[in-house]
Amino acid sequence: MGIKIQNKEAQFIIRLADTEVILGQRLTEMCSKGPFLEEDIAISNLALDLFGRGEELLKIVSNIEGNTYSADDYAYRRNEREYFNLNLSEQPNNDFAWVMAKQFLHDVYVDLVFTQLLKSSNPELAGLSEKVLKEIQYSLNHSRDWMMRLGIGTDESNSRLQVAVNHLWKYIQEMFLFDDIDNEFLENTELIKTEWFSTVEKLLSEANISIPETKHYDIRNYRKGFHSEHLGILLATMQYIPRSYPDAKW
Amino acid sequence: MTDIQNKIEHLWELMDQVPDPEIPVISLVELGVVREIHFKDEKVTVVITPTYTGCPAKKLFVDLIEEKLTANNFTNFEIITKIHPVWTTDWMSEETKAKLLKDGISPPTIGDKEIVCPQCKSTNTKEISQFGSVACQSLYSCNDCKEPFNYFKCLR
Numbered sequence: 319m320g321i322k323i324q325n326k327e328a329q330f331i332i333r334l335a336d337t338e339v340i341l342g343q344r345l346t347e348m349c350s351k352g353p354f355l356e357e358d359i360a361i362s363n364l365a366l367d368l369f370g371r372g373e374e375l376l377k378i379v380s381n382i383e384g385n386t387y388s389a390d391d392y393a394y395r396r397n398e399r400e401y402f403n404l405n406l407s408e409q410p411n412n413d414f415a416w417v418m419a420k421q422f423l424h425d426v427y428v429d430l431v432f433t434q435l436l437k438s439s440n441p442e443l444a445g446l447s448e449k450v451l452k453e454i455q456y457s458l459n460h461s462r463d464w465m466m467r468l469g470i471g472t473d474e475s476n477s478r479l480q481v482a483v484n485h486l487w488k489y490i491q492e493m494f495l496f497d498d499i500d501n502e503f504l505e506n507t508e509l510i511k512t513e514w515f516s517t518v519e520k521l522l523s524e525a526n527i528s529i530p531e532t533k534h535y536d537i538r539n540y541r542k543g544f545h546s547e548h549l550g551i552l553l554a555t556m557q558y559i560p561r562s563y564p565d566a567k568w
Numbered sequence: 569m570t571d572i573q574n575k576i577e578h579l580w581e582l583m584d585q586v587p588d589p590e591i592p593v594i595s596l597v598e599l600g601v602v603r604e605i606h607f608k609d610e611k612v613t614v615v616i617t618p619t620y621t622g623c624p625a626k627k628l629f630v631d632l633i634e635e636k637l638t639a640n641n642f643t644n645f646e647i648i649t650k651i652h653p654v655w656t657t658d659w660m661s662e663e664t665k666a667k668l669l670k671d672g673i674s675p676p677t678i679g680d681k682e683i684v685c686p687q688c689k690s691t692n693t694k695e696i697s698q699f700g701s702v703a704c705q706s707l708y709s710c711n712d713c714k715e716p717f718n719y720f721k722c723l724r
Contacts, residue, residue, distance in 0.1 A: 356697035356707060363622075363699040370622025374651060445652025449621060452654070452723060460698060 321387055321396050327440065328382040329402075330503045332392070333541065334431065335375035336403035339393055340549070341424055342368030343556045347411055360460060364421070367453045374450075378442050394560035398550050399543040406489040408549045415468055415478040419486055422461035426517050427493055427510070429454050434505045462521060469525025480527055487530040492539045499541070572607055579605045579612060579642075586636050589628045590702050593671040600659030601629060603650065612637060612645035617655045619723075620703040656724045668720060674708065676722040685710035686717050695719075 323329050345365035352358025376389035387395075407424060411417050432454065435447040468475040493514070496507040504510065519529050538544035560566065583605065584597040596602045596616070604615035614633055618626045630647050637645050657676040665675035672686045674693075682691045690712040697707040705718040 356699070359701065360697060360699035363703055366622035366624060366703060367620065368622070370620060370626075374621050441652075445654070446621075449651050449654040453620060453622075456698060 321392065321400055323379065323383060325382045326499055327503060328379045330499045331375055331382070331443065332379050333402045333404075334428070335372045335379060335392070336401050337407045337424070337428070338368045338375065339372035340401070340403040340552065341407040341420070342366075342372060343552055344407065344409075344411060344420075345417070348417060353414055361417070364457050364460065367457065371450050371453065374446050378440070378446070381442070390560070394557045398545050398553060401545065401549060401553070402540055402543060403545075403549075404489070405492055405540055405546055406486060408546060408552055409486060409489065410548055412482070413478060415475070416482040416486070418461050418464040418468065419479060419482040421457065422465050422521075423486060423490065423518065425454060425458040425461050426514055429458055430510045430513050431504065434510070435503075437505060438503070465521055465525050465527075469522075469527050476526060479525070483522065483527055484530050487532070488535065491532065491535060492537050495537065495539050495541070497541055575607045576605055579607065579614075582636055582640055583614065583633065586632050589625045589632065591668070591671070591673065593667050594664055596629060596633070598660065598664040598667070600655060600657075602633075610644055612642050614645065614647045615650055616647060617650050617653070619655050621651070623703050657720065657722050658724050672717060673705070674717055674719040676720045678722060678724075680719075680722050683708060683719050685713060685715055687715035688713040 323332055342365045345361055345368065348358070348361045349365070350358065352361050372393070373389050376392045379392060380387060380389055404424070404427075406420060409416070409420060411420075429451065432447040432451050435443055436451070438444040438447065465479070468479040470476070494507075494511045496504070496510075500507055522529050580597065583602045584595045586596045586602075588594050588596055588599050588601070591599070599619070601616050601619065602614060603617050604613075606613040606615075614637075616629055616633070618629070626649075630649075633647055634645075660676070668675045669684065669686050674684050674686055677683060683693045684691055685693050685708075688710060690710055692711040693708050694711060695706060696709050696716070700707045700718050704721055704723070706721050707716065708719045709716045
């Protein structure tokens, strides 16, 4: 469709929004496939939180951009190259260890990001940050708990979690390639990086998971709309109905 | 002046008749979702604050309020959703909490401590899952009478 976002602050906020929406869509794939009923409900609840957060952020984007497009337009009418989510968030679920490892690595990141945004000069964003931080705590408690359970559970659960963490680690470097826009709207990006590594590495060692070696990849990163091959398929599923029946109401 | 005050009072009464779609024993006013009501130049403004950003009832809140206002011959109105100040279970009165307990939902306690079983009123209870059938509740069970129940999570 070619939706262009002009304002710098909107460009910054849509990165957060897209990451939440895409991870939410990934989580919905788990609906009815959880390992047991309570966990199935928990995952569905977390997906709802991610969508809710994404929607509220997209509304702010929409306001800044003069309400030319609605939150739904942004979610349903952009293609891969117009999406600005973390590559981590679009990675496939593969098995339960992947789902929880992805969630945990994400939760620690957004917790640090929204904490800095409490002081945003945009009152709407600052207010929303206060709200979402409470919800992120639930998610973080949940994913942290599962990292421990899988890590110190059985040899099988430990080795599966290790495989997931090893793979997902490839998408970590990208999170911290902060650009001018990030540095304009976040108070201290360097602090996000150091705190993220200290929190994650501490938990991984408690969970008997080895910290993967950090290799340096040549990354074409999400801030410019570059993605892995997984995003297109995810968007095709997510956008099918609104694209087939534009302006459908229910 | 008093005319407007009466009108606003009447509007609060109407909003207090709109049940929460998930927990119909309490109203949107008791839940703390309806925050402000204004009446100016013949126009009604209702300000609501959702419990959770991803609450699936968010849209339904607006529909139910619209329905109530229309049924009572208000045609000129606007419903505004505000996230901040953020919704908290502190906005529920003791009376509302008692209604929840009577309906089988354990009401929020500060810091999620001493959670009461709605069946036998024991506080010897345990969490089964942090997430329940709706975003605002967790699953618990009673160690004494073995009753499984929903607990309305404390949010502040």
